[in-house]
Amino acid sequence: MKIESKFQKKKPVLSFEIFPPKRDKAIQNIDETLAILSELNPDFISVTFGAGGSHTNNQTVELAKRIKHQYGIDPLVHLTCLNHSKFEICELLEELRAADIDSILALRGDANPAVEAKKDFRYASDLVKFIRQYGDFSISGACYPECHTESKNKVEDIAHLKEKVDSGVQHLISQLFFDNNAFYSFQEHIQIAGMHVPVEAGIMPVINKSQIERMVTLCGASLPEKFSRVMHKYEDNKEALFDAGMAYAINQIVDLLAHDVDGIHIYTMNNPIVAKRICDGIKNLI
């Protein structure tokens, strides 16, 4: 079932993101995680993709096949384009078609210094147009409630997002954020800009201290005072920080659901305990 049709139901969509195992680890290593995630009945599971020429790319498609054919859950395959040629993208699309996988999260990705840049695609919207012409895939895209770090300002960011949606994106998944107000304001701006596709809120449960610092540096998410206070209080107590991180994520989701969000996308970091704990906390809400 194509991802966009999941939003036609009268309830919010729930999805998880996982990443493929590293090169030296077999794909089967992720079965324990998938077994628990599948019991939580997500609408789909998305699988990340290496930014360029990476060995994990094959694992992405392999893992997506496993999710679909072994666990009966629809996969959403991430596909980055900056470091891929049109030919390589065609090969991947054919592989997906052969595996009966029809939903793609079309991404630009980031430059990979270890890989010579290819010139076929510059932005995610180029990939969206290419896939749209290639065949009947359902196409999702990434969005940034607090602006992509490379954008000069929110106006420019929204204008480029509109180009991407107009190229054929049918559903958006947001970058992680800790301040729901930033998400609500973003929702308003995309409505004003005339984008009427469902937007899933990306939630990253924080469970350790280094994760907070890394995420904030990489994606520029702002930290509300309440979040910083709680994390600072428990940062040196592993178990307490885990509890606090879970409570914060659950509170964020409860508030998003009360605001009738289209869907919740949980960045599980391949930790099924995290996903289970969150789902237990919202089981009567979704």
Ligand code: FAD
């Ligand atoms: P784009 O939509 O192309 O935007 C990138 C920047 O270019 C933005 O600043 C945008 O405003 C600007 N821009 C767009 N069009 C134009 C234009 N015509 N002219 C000038 N500027 C323009 N990375 C991975 O490597 N693998 C993954 O699996 C992965 N999964 C992700 C999942 C989600 C939900 C999110 C939010 C991000 C993910 N990323 C992943 C990270 C992503 O690849 C990076 O954030 C990347 O920097 C931007 O990708 P994009 O598809 O949003 O790019």
